[in-house]
Structures are given as C-alpha cells and as structure tokens.
Amino acid sequence: MQHPDSPKYQQQKLSAIRAAAAVFARKGYHGASTTDIASELGIKQGSLYYYFSSKEEALEQVCLFGIRDYVQRMEEIAASEQSFEAQLMATVTAHLSSYREKNEALKVHNDERLYLPEIKRIKLKQMGSHYRELLEGIFTAAVDRGELRASLDCHFAAQTVIGACNAWGDLIVRDHSLDVFEVIQKLTDVLLFGFRPQPAQA
Amino acid sequence: MQHPDSPKYQQQKLSAIRAAAAVFARKGYHGASTTDIASELGIKQGSLYYYFSSKEEALEQVCLFGIRDYVQRMEEIAASEQSFEAQLMATVTAHLSSYREKNEALKVHNDERLYLPEIKRIKLKQMGSHYRELLEGIFTAAVDRGELRASLDCHFAAQTVIGACNAWGDLIVRDHSLDVFEVIQKLTDVLLFGFRPQPAQA
DNA sequence: CATTATTTCTATAAGACTATAGAATTACGC
DNA sequence: GCGTAATTCTATAGTCTTATAGAAATAATG
Numbered sequence: 001m002q003h004p005d006s007p008k009y010q011q012q013k014l015s016a017i018r019a020a021a022a023v024f025a026r027k028g029y030h031g032a033s034t035t036d037i038a039s040e041l042g043i044k045q046g047s048l049y050y051y052f053s054s055k056e057e058a059l060e061q062v063c064l065f066g067i068r069d070y071v072q073r074m075e076e077i078a079a080s081e082q083s084f085e086a087q088l089m090a091t092v093t094a095h096l097s098s099y100r101e102k103n104e105a106l107k108v109h110n111d112e113r114l115y116l117p118e119i120k121r122i123k124l125k126q127m128g129s130h131y132r133e134l135l136e137g138i139f140t141a142a143v144d145r146g147e148l149r150a151s152l153d154c155h156f157a158a159q160t161v162i163g164a165c166n167a168w169g170d171l172i173v174r175d176h177s178l179d180v181f182e183v184i185q186k187l188t189d190v191l192l193f194g195f196r197p198q199p200a201q202a
Numbered sequence: 203m204q205h206p207d208s209p210k211y212q213q214q215k216l217s218a219i220r221a222a223a224a225v226f227a228r229k230g231y232h233g234a235s236t237t238d239i240a241s242e243l244g245i246k247q248g249s250l251y252y253y254f255s256s257k258e259e260a261l262e263q264v265c266l267f268g269i270r271d272y273v274q275r276m277e278e279i280a281a282s283e284q285s286f287e288a289q290l291m292a293t294v295t296a297h298l299s300s301y302r303e304k305n306e307a308l309k310v311h312n313d314e315r316l317y318l319p320e321i322k323r324i325k326l327k328q329m330g331s332h333y334r335e336l337l338e339g340i341f342t343a344a345v346d347r348g349e350l351r352a353s354l355d356c357h358f359a360a361q362t363v364i365g366a367c368n369a370w371g372d373l374i375v376r377d378h379s380l381d382v383f384e385v386i387q388k389l390t391d392v393l394l395f396g397f398r399p400q401p402a403q404a
Numbered sequence: 405c406a407t408t409a410t411t412t413c414t415a416t417a418a419g420a421c422t423a424t425a426g427a428a429t430t431a432c433g434c
Numbered sequence: 435g436c437g438t439a440a441t442t443c444t445a446t447a448g449t450c451t452t453a454t455a456g457a458a459a460t461a462a463t464g
Contacts, residue, residue, distance in 0.1 A: 003440095004439080004440065006440085008431095008440085008441095009440080009441090012441090027232075027317075028230060028231075028232055028233075028317070029230075029232075029233070030229075030230055030231075030232035030233035031230075031231070031232035031317060033420080033421065033422085034421075034422065034423085035420095035421080043441090043442065043443085044442070044443055044444080045421095045422090045423095046423080046424080046425095046442080046443070046444075046445090047441075047442045047443065049422090049423065049424080050440090050441065050442075053423095054422080054423075055421095055422070055423090084397075088397075111313070115229075115230070115233060139397075148397055148398065149399060152397060153388055156385075156388050156392075157392070157397055159369075159370075159373065160366060160369075160370075160389065160392055162369075163365070163366055163368075163369025163370060163372075163373075164362060164365055164366050164369065166365075166369060167361075167362075167364075167365025167366065167368060167369055168361075168362070168365060170365075171361065171365075183358075186355060186358050187362065190358075190359070190362055190393070190396065191392070191396055191397060192396045192397060192398050193395075193396040193398055194392065194393055194394045194395040194396035194398075195286075195290075195341075195350055195354060195359055195393060195394060196350065196394050196395055196396075197351060205410095206409080206410070208410085210410090210411095210461095211410085211411090214411090235450080235451065235452085236451075236452065236453085237450095237451080245411090245412065245413085246412070246413055246414080247451095247452090247453095248412085248413070248414075248415090248453080248454080248455095249411075249412045249413065251452090251453065251454080252410090252411065252412075255453095256452080256453075257451095257452070257453090
C-alpha cells in the first residue's frame, strides 16, 4: 500500500509514466484504458495503482514530465546575450528536440492537459504562461535593440512561434522519418524571412 | 427504424451534427457520451440513434461537416489568377473564417478524426491531401513565376501554412474575443515577410 | 376526426472501465 | 536459508456506456 522511495521504485515509476505517455499519445486520455497502460508496461491492470493513485494522476505526471526542463531551457535562452536570430533558432531547436526526445509526453501535454481538473492544471498553466512570456520578452528586447521592426506585435509573434513549433512537432511525432534538423532549419528561416525574399539575403 | 428524407428530418439531423460537434470539441470523442450529445440537443440518449446509427457515425458526420466546402474553396483560390500574396491571404482568410463559422466541427476534424477506423478516414484523408496539394501548387506556381525564391521547399511551406492556421484556429475557437481579421492580417504578414524586415517593405 | 407516419421516450441487455482488497510472488538484508 | 519488505497478481464491486426494442407521444394527411 505504501510506496518506498528507493531508486528502483522511482525508476519503474518513470517507466510507468513513459508507458502512459505512449498510450495517451496514441489513443487519447479518455480513449486509453488502464489496461492498455499496464500492458504497455508489461504488468496487469490492478498493479498499475501501485504507481498511480488514479488514471488522472497518471495524466498529470505525464504532462509534468512532458513540460519539465522546458521552461528552464527557455530561461537560459532568454538570459543569453545572443542575436535575435540565434535565440529564435535556439527556441525552435529546443522545442522540436523536446518533441523528438520525449515526444509522446509533450504531445500529451499539449493535447490532453485540458482534461485535468482546474486545480491540477494551475501549475501547468503557470509554466506555459511563463514560457510564452519569456519568448515574448525575447521579441520585445529585439525590437528595443532595433533588430525587429517597432510595429511588431510581440504577443502575436510568440504565439505564432509556439503554434508553428507544435504543429511541426506533431508531424515529427507521427512521421518518424522526418529529419528534425532540416525542419528546424527551414522553420527558423521561414519565421525570420517569410516566404517572400527571392534568395535568402544572407 | 427507417429515416424519411423530409427537409424536417434533414434539419434536425443537422442540429444533431452541430450538437455532437459542440460536445466532441469540449470533451473529445472518447470523453463525450451519447447522453451528453443528446442532452445538448434536448432529447434523450436513446433517441439519438434515430439520427446516427452509432457514436462513430456521429464523429464521421461531424468531420465531414467540418471539412466540407473547404477543398472547394481552395480549388477556387488555386484557380484564380491572382498574385501569390493575394492567394495566401485568401487561404488564411478561408481557413480562419471556417474556424469562426463552424468552429467546433473543424476543430473536431483536426483533433479527433484519427479515432475513426481506417476505412472511414479514407475520404477525409483524400480531402486533406488534396487541400495540401492545391496549396503546394500555389507555391510552386509562384516559384515558377519568380515571385518566390527557387530554393523554397513548397511542401514544407504548405505544411507550415496549414499548421499555423490550425494553431491560430484553435486559439480563436477557445478565445472568442479574438479579432479574427486582425489575426488574418498579421499571420499573412508574418508568413510573407517573417519577423525580420524593419518596416514592412510595402 | 381518424388513420398513418414520424419522432421521442422508457427500459434494458451486454460489456467495459476504474479502483480496491487481499493473496501470491519476488527481491533483499542478514 | 529465513524473515521481512517490495512488487505484482487475482478477483470483484460498482459505475458508466453503447446500442436495441418496443411503447408512447406528436405531427401530418385526408
């Protein structure tokens, strides 16, 4: 009934989170059963409750796992004294690399988190807002430095970057044959210069 | 047991599709029960089966409703002899306006269609592919005309437009206070020119 | 008004799902 | 090897869900 704090337990719990992430990503939170998750992990349905007190807690853990280190990385990017271009490239890289590494969990965070009750969503919401604000800050700083036009709507720009990254992240998760670095390169380029310029005015 | 083909029946069936779209958009396909849909429509659970033979068919109808006229509009845009900029603006406008008009159904199409069995997805997949190919064609034509740089990856570009529109469409559905035309304007501008240029080089 | 067709309702069968309790098994320390 | 703790299993209660069948109600027609 009670959980030890041994590294062994923690390790298996992590496996359980990964298994839940994989199943939630494939079937959605409500479409996935605890039997599915357990069998992905190689145990029986009832045994899963040794690691999660409820299916909902499993979702919460997956979401937290998916977004963890995410804000942290953005903090570092925002604090770095780089050109806007470098910061944007770093942002896209961090975002899409996350999708590649713990792809299912991040996808679950984006698609299923709103099925958590308000209370359990607060922490996630704070992390997400903070992330967006940091990105927005990168834009406003670049405008102040004169690297971007003064008329730019930074809130809109940040949302667009996040949206585009998530869209491509979804494609990356689904189509594993995609070259992530190629996507990073092209997406950064489009965001910076748009489709318009004849040759990239390097 | 058998359905009439009266306009009255068709009208109520449309209401049922809209009700299903609203509930699916809010709770997801698996999270929504037929009781939810029925009560949204103001009838009892069992009565719903007068209009749908199964919950799955309801999802199929919602998805088809969501994407209907969608490809058609893109056909028109692709056939029109306009500048690339005008065509891109028209595409973004059509896409986001769809979200505004029958917002829930299009959202459901994007988020839940993959829960349909392979067979029922074929038609949707064809429509989606056709849509993307038409958009891709607009890009290749613009490259041929010299309006866009020859090095542009048109497949990538089309996916990015669709992804960005869907991302903003989701935000529009969730936040009803957003000014759609402002989003259309800004998104088109970013896609065309990127964040970079100091003033928009009209 | 009476007859028929349409629409909705009630009741229920059959199955799936979450979560719990206690037994069985496996791993660990000595 | 033995005793104890950690982990997994079996079995099940209780709830919810989809879909069906037939009765009841409502609307349409002559």
